[in-house]
Amino acid sequence: MGQGGEAGWSGAYLHWDSQWRERAGILAWSDPEPWVAEVIDMVRGRASGPGRASGPGGRALDLGCGVGRHTLLMARRGLQAHGTDRSEAGLRHVREQGERLGLAVHLCAADFRQLPFGPGTFDYVLAWNTIYHGTEQDCAAGLREVRRVTRPGGLLQATMLSKRNREYGLGIEIHSNTFVQPQATDDKVHPHTYSDEPGIARLYQDFRMLAAAERDHGGSGSHHWHLLCEVP
Numbered sequence: 001m002g003q004g005g006e007a008g009w010s011g012a013y014l015h016w017d018s019q020w021r022e023r024a025g026i027l028a029w030s031d032p033e034p035w036v037a038e039v040i041d042m043v044r045g046r047a048s049g050p051g052r053a054s055g056p057g058g059r060a061l062d063l064g065c066g067v068g069r070h071t072l073l074m075a076r077r078g079l080q081a082h083g084t085d086r087s088e089a090g091l092r093h094v095r096e097q098g099e100r101l102g103l104a105v106h107l108c109a110a111d112f113r114q115l116p117f118g119p120g121t122f123d124y125v126l127a128w129n130t131i132y133h134g135t136e137q138d139c140a141a142g143l144r145e146v147r148r149v150t151r152p153g154g155l156l157q158a159t160m161l162s163k164r165n166r167e168y169g170l171g172i173e174i175h176s177n178t179f180v181q182p183q184a185t186d187d188k189v190h191p192h193t194y195s196d197e198p199g200i201a202r203l204y205q206d207f208r209m210l211a212a213a214e215r216d217h218g219g220s221g222s223h224h225w226h227l228l229c230e231v232p
């Protein structure tokens with residue numbers, strides 16, 4: 001899939017691929033989020049009910065898995081753990097960690113706008129700090145794919161950048177609600193989409209919203225939406 005034009009523009013993985021080649025870059029993203037651990041436990045309970053996509057543990061997808069802190073947690077907690085990312089370095093690290101820890105992880109390189117899975121494959125999809133990398137069009141394309149690959153009754157746990165984030169409005173607005181900071185030294189040189197409450201409602205209109213709250217990552221104005229949704 002191309003990076004620009006009609007298909008949208010989602011090149012942030014290039015930054016992350018460099019970061020995942022550095023030990024310090026990996027270490028900064030190694031500890032699982034407590035709320036993710038809570039939802040994984042909830043999924044284990046739900047996956048044993050009727051209409052489940054897989055065995056007793058449930059089948060889970062870590063979308064834009066990075067260096068796999070949550071993919072490995074899913075496997076450790078008994079889910080069938082799948083991870084996708086466009087960063088080869090990230091995927092290599094997850095694979096090595098899985099082997100080292102004796103955990104089964106199923107990995108493949110994929111763009112979140114085009115997932116190589118059939119309809120209703122997953123009980124649970126996690127998109128932590130992933131799906132806002134790109135324009136709103138990219139984000140909407142990713143969410144259409146998530147909805148397709150998640151079974152009815154399955155869960156999506158996601159974060160989105162909030163318009164209350166300290167970086168909202170910095171740089172050039174290349175598309176509605178999408179900013180690029182050409183001088184940035186981090187992934188903000190690539191497009192990022194920011195959302196307010198109506199924007200979240202619009203993007204997630206095909207999901208049933210179970211929980212939506214704004215949280216400041218790191219306590220320094222890095223406001224993100226924390227979302228939990230169900231596929232109808």
Ligand SMILES: C[S@@+](CC[C@H](N)C(=O)[O-])C[C@H]1O[C@@H](n2cnc3c(N)ncnc32)[C@H](O)[C@@H]1O
Pocket residue numbers: 010011012013014016017029063064065066067068069070084085086087090110111112113127128129130133
């Ligand atoms: C901020 S990191 C988060 C990693 C992981 N979700 C975590 O919480 O540890 C964002 C990840 O999304 C990936 N990514 C960005 N754009 C992507 C795309 N279009 N398709 C697939 N992965 C993408 C990056 O390569 C990177 O690994």
